[in-house]
Amino acid sequence: MMAAASDSLAQPVDLREPTGWRRSKNQIMTILMWLAFVIVLIPLGFVLVTLVAKGAAAISWQFLTNSTIPPNVLPLGTGGMGAAVVGTLEVTGFASLIAIPLGVLGAVYLNEYGGNRILAQLISFMSNVMTGVPSIVMGLFIYIIWVTHFGYSGLAGSFALACLMLPIVIRSSYEMLRLVPDSLRQGSYALGASKARVTLTIVLPAALSGIVSGALLAVARAAGETAPVLFTMLTVEQTNSNLFSGPNTTLPFQIFMNAQSAYVGANARAWGAALTLVAITFILMIAARIITSLFTRNTR
Amino acid sequence: MSTVTKADPAIPAGSANALNARRPLGDRGFQILALAAGLLVLVILVLITYTTAQQSVTWFSGGFKDIFQVAFDGNTHFGAMGVLFGTVISSVIGVIIGVPVSIGIALLLTQVVSVRWARPFVYVIDLLAVVPSVVWGLWGIIVLVPWLQKIYLDIASGVKGIPVLDALFGGSNVGGASFFTAGLILAIMITPIITSLSREVIATVPDIDKEGAYALGATRWEMIRGAVWPHSQGGVVGAILIGFGRAMGETIAVALVIGDSVEVSSHLFYSGHSIAAIIALQFGEATGGEFRSALIGLGLFLFVLTILVNLVARWFVERSARRARGA
Numbered sequence: 001m002m003a004a005a006s007d008s009l010a011q012p013v014d015l016r017e018p019t020g021w022r023r024s025k026n027q028i029m030t031i032l033m034w035l036a037f038v039i040v041l042i043p044l045g046f047v048l049v050t051l052v053a054k055g056a057a058a059i060s061w062q063f064l065t066n067s068t069i070p071p072n073v074l075p076l077g078t079g080g081m082g083a084a085v086v087g088t089l090e091v092t093g094f095a096s097l098i099a100i101p102l103g104v105l106g107a108v109y110l111n112e113y114g115g116n117r118i119l120a121q122l123i124s125f126m127s128n129v130m131t132g133v134p135s136i137v138m139g140l141f142i143y144i145i146w147v148t149h150f151g152y153s154g155l156a157g158s159f160a161l162a163c164l165m166l167p168i169v170i171r172s173s174y175e176m177l178r179l180v181p182d183s184l185r186q187g188s189y190a191l192g193a194s195k196a197r198v199t200l201t202i203v204l205p206a207a208l209s210g211i212v213s214g215a216l217l218a219v220a221r222a223a224g225e226t227a228p229v230l231f232t233m234l235t236v237e238q239t240n241s242n243l244f245s246g247p248n249t250t251l252p253f254q255i256f257m258n259a260q261s262a263y264v265g266a267n268a269r270a271w272g273a274a275l276t277l278v279a280i281t282f283i284l285m286i287a288a289r290i291i292t293s294l295f296t297r298n299t300r
Numbered sequence: 301m302s303t304v305t306k307a308d309p310a311i312p313a314g315s316a317n318a319l320n321a322r323r324p325l326g327d328r329g330f331q332i333l334a335l336a337a338g339l340l341v342l343v344i345l346v347l348i349t350y351t352t353a354q355q356s357v358t359w360f361s362g363g364f365k366d367i368f369q370v371a372f373d374g375n376t377h378f379g380a381m382g383v384l385f386g387t388v389i390s391s392v393i394g395v396i397i398g399v400p401v402s403i404g405i406a407l408l409l410t411q412v413v414s415v416r417w418a419r420p421f422v423y424v425i426d427l428l429a430v431v432p433s434v435v436w437g438l439w440g441i442i443v444l445v446p447w448l449q450k451i452y453l454d455i456a457s458g459v460k461g462i463p464v465l466d467a468l469f470g471g472s473n474v475g476g477a478s479f480f481t482a483g484l485i486l487a488i489m490i491t492p493i494i495t496s497l498s499r500e501v502i503a504t505v506p507d508i509d510k511e512g513a514y515a516l517g518a519t520r521w522e523m524i525r526g527a528v529w530p531h532s533q534g535g536v537v538g539a540i541l542i543g544f545g546r547a548m549g550e551t552i553a554v555a556l557v558i559g560d561s562v563e564v565s566s567h568l569f570y571s572g573h574s575i576a577a578i579i580a581l582q583f584g585e586a587t588g589g590e591f592r593s594a595l596i597g598l599g600l601f602l603f604v605l606t607i608l609v610n611l612v613a614r615w616f617v618e619r620s621a622r623r624a625r626g627a
Contacts, residue, residue: 026519033412036404037421043488044428047439105337113331114338123338125614130341132542132610133603134549136576137348140583140599144351163344170341194323196330224432227551227576231583252434252552259438259556267442274435285430289423 055275058268064276067239069249072258072266081254081273083239088250088280090243091154091233092223095161099222100215102162103169104204107211110170111177112199124174130167136227138163143231152234154248160228165218172214176207213288220284224277226252251277348603356597358590367597372562372573374582378594380601382562386479386572387602390554391547393483393568394490398547399540401487402494406536409495410502411524422496429492437556440485441477445557448484449476452569471567477559480568485553490543497542501535501620502528534623538616545609549602551576575602 058076066080106127114120142160150156180203188198204211234247235257251273258270359367359378369379405425409418456474459465505528513523559571560581575598586592 022519022522026521029521029524030412033404033408036401037408039401040405040425040428040488040491044424044431046443047431047436048427050439050443051435102337102340105334106341109331109334109338113334120338123341125618126345127341128614129607129610130345132545132549132606132613133345133348134551134576134606136549136551136579137352137599137603137606140352140579140596141344141348143583144355144596145347166344167341170338194327196327199330220430224430224434226432226434227580230580252432255434255438256552256556259434259441270438270442274438277432278430278435281430281432285426 051271051275051278054268054271055278058272059275063269063272069237069254070265072261072263072269075265076268076272081251081269081276083236084249084251084254084273085276086239086241087154087233087236087248088223088252088277090241091157091229091248091250092161092219094155094158094243095165095222096215096219098158099162099165099218100169103166103215103218104173104211106166106170107173107177108199108204110174112195112203127167127170131171133167134227135160135164135225136230139228139230139232142228147232151245152232152247153245154233154240154243155245156232157229157248157250158243160232161222161225164225164228165222168218168221169215172217173207173211176210176214177203179210180206209291209294213291216284216288216291220281220288223284224252224281226250226256229253230256251280345607349600352596352600352603356593356600358593359597362590370562370564372578372594374586374588374591378590379562380575380598382564383573383575383578383598384601385564386482386558386562387548387574387576389479389568389572390482390486390558390574391544393480394486394547395540395544396487397483398487398490398494398543402491402539402543403498403536405491405495406498406502407524407528410499411520411528422499425492425495428488433489433550433553434556436485436489437553440481440553440557444485445476445481447476448481449474452476452478452480456569467566468568471565471570473567473571474569475559475571477557477571478569479558479572482554482558482572482574483568485557486547486550489550489553490547493546494539494543497539497617498532498536501532501539501617504535504621505531531623532620534616534620538613538620541609541613541616545606545613548574548609549576549606551580555580575599 063076063080064085065082067082067086068079069081069083070079106123110120110124110127114123138160141163142156146156146159184202184206185198188202189195193201229250230253233249233253235249235253236247240246240248255270255273255277258266258273261267362378366378367380369377370382370385371377371379372382405421409421413421452469452474456470459468459470462470509527509531510523513527518526554574555577558574558577560573560577561571562573562578563570565572579595579599579602583592583595586595
């Protein structure tokens with residue numbers, strides 16, 4: 001019975017064949033929907049092919065590890081993006097250390113403690129709204145409250161990225177916590193556990209893979225952001241492994257600087273840095289996908 | 301999750317207050333910690349408003365005549381209207397191009413392709429979202445802009461003398477880096493978010509409505525018009541507004557392809573500027589008091605604008621979600 005219903009949904013039963021115009025209109029609209037998908041494939045394919053073609057030509061071991069970023073007039077052979085690779089990993093890593101625990105805690109508040117309280121609804125709504133705040137505003141904000149007092153540093157960049165990641169982590173973790181069945185909580189309460197203990201040892205582990213994959217997507221998004229680090233970190237030509245003091249630089253920042261330059265070497269470096277950056281974000285996204293698919297298989 | 305109020309088993313019987321002294325210290329500590337993390341969202345939003353407002357007082361105190369002018373030269377003119385125009389025009393172009401495509405894909409993935417086959421399609425659309433803004437900008441300025449320049453010039457000479465078209469697509473200063481190029485890049489960048497939000501809304505249309513439409517002999521398109529669209533209208537409008545908000549706040553890609561000149565013009569192929577782009581490009585050199593204050597003021601302006609758009613959008617989305625639940 002069910003099978004028959006879903007079959008008829010996929011393929012309407014032609015008790016009365018639609019007349020010519022209605023039928024062609026349906027077909028035209030279906031073709032337009034496919035066309036919309038193809039239209040999106042064109043720029044995506046175009047950008048990925050250009051990226052791989054131009055980027056692969058620029059990338060070498062020296063490019064990825066050499067710690068001196070050369071002036072943009074120099075051709076590709078000298079120096080490398082090592083400083084930016086180290087900077088990206090440091091700054092994004094530290095931003096994740098700040099934003100992921102706070103975001104998960106915020107989601108715990110919304111789902112486990114907030115209930116239907118006005119405050120929880122307000123926080124939930126505003127965290128949704130906050131995902132739409134432009135990243136450049138986060139950069140300005142951290143510039144005003146941190147950089148003007150303590151100077152440029154990788155830490156300031158981390159703060160800006162953390163502000164950006166926080167609402168994303170809250171939203172994705174919240175969605176995952178909602179999926180944890182109430183019976184798990186009730187079972188643990190019946191054994192006499194306190195609420196904090198239930199949350200930490202039962203609810204969070206149950207939602208862990210979903211939370212991790214959401215967090216990885218937030219990290220991928222933050223790693224590619226330029227605007228928040230633009231006036232929080234300044235830039236350097238040499239690797240600065242000290243996150244807490246002195247200017248620093250990241251891959252998106254270097255892409256932005258080199259893209260504006262007319263020199264051939266600068267453009268090649270921009271493509272190389274772009275391919276490196278996209279590779280990092282793709283790896284994070286694929287990791288998130290694998291974790292999600294493992295998760296869905298486990299629950300089935 | 302459920303709207304039914306029920307006794308919280310974590311609270312010992314007989315205590316009305318969740319933060320009761322009979323609960324262990326660690327337990328209360330954890331609750332306070334979680335609450336603090338949640339409050340952080342509100343604190344950050346309030347602090348952004350407060351600090352940027354405080355820092356831009358110099359600009360605002362210049363009076364409305366100063367703000368409501370087009371020119372922004374970083375020296376004596378600090379008008380908001382020119383860059384606001386660029387932000388709105390490029391975002392509107394992005395929405396006009398991006399929305400039909402996004403809704404087309406959302407309908408394709410929910411109504412045409414079966415659930416099993418939709419997965420790989422969703423991955424492809426997600427790839428668009430993963431490509432960072434700066435990479436779209438790099439591709440835009442190095443590949444797209446020179447290529448579009450020729451097309452724009454052809455179009456401009458083609459529409460010469462035709463009344464409305466000439467004002468929109470004609471002119472003598474046509475360049476590859478322009479409002480329209482920025483709009484095209486924005487259209488690509490907002491497609492994934494509009495598609496995924498629309499898909500979520502459309503997925504909530506009850507099967508019984510769709511089956512009913514088919515039972516009356518509707519074709520698939522008539523079913524979409526009659527059953528899917530009325531049900532998901534509000535949510536899709538919300539998704540479009542969220543996409544519009546994203547487009548207005550998009551910084552780096554726009555900064556690279558919009559052309560870096562503050563201008564108000566009906567010519568879409570002319571170069572312009574946007575609020576986010578001018579902050580990104582000029583903040584570094586803005587050491588003077590009023591210049592810096594004006595850029596921070598523009599940041600506050602953009603912040604308030606996107607917050608308002610997002611508030612309206614979320615209201616649409618939540619209202620349609622409530623309706624979908626049948627309340």
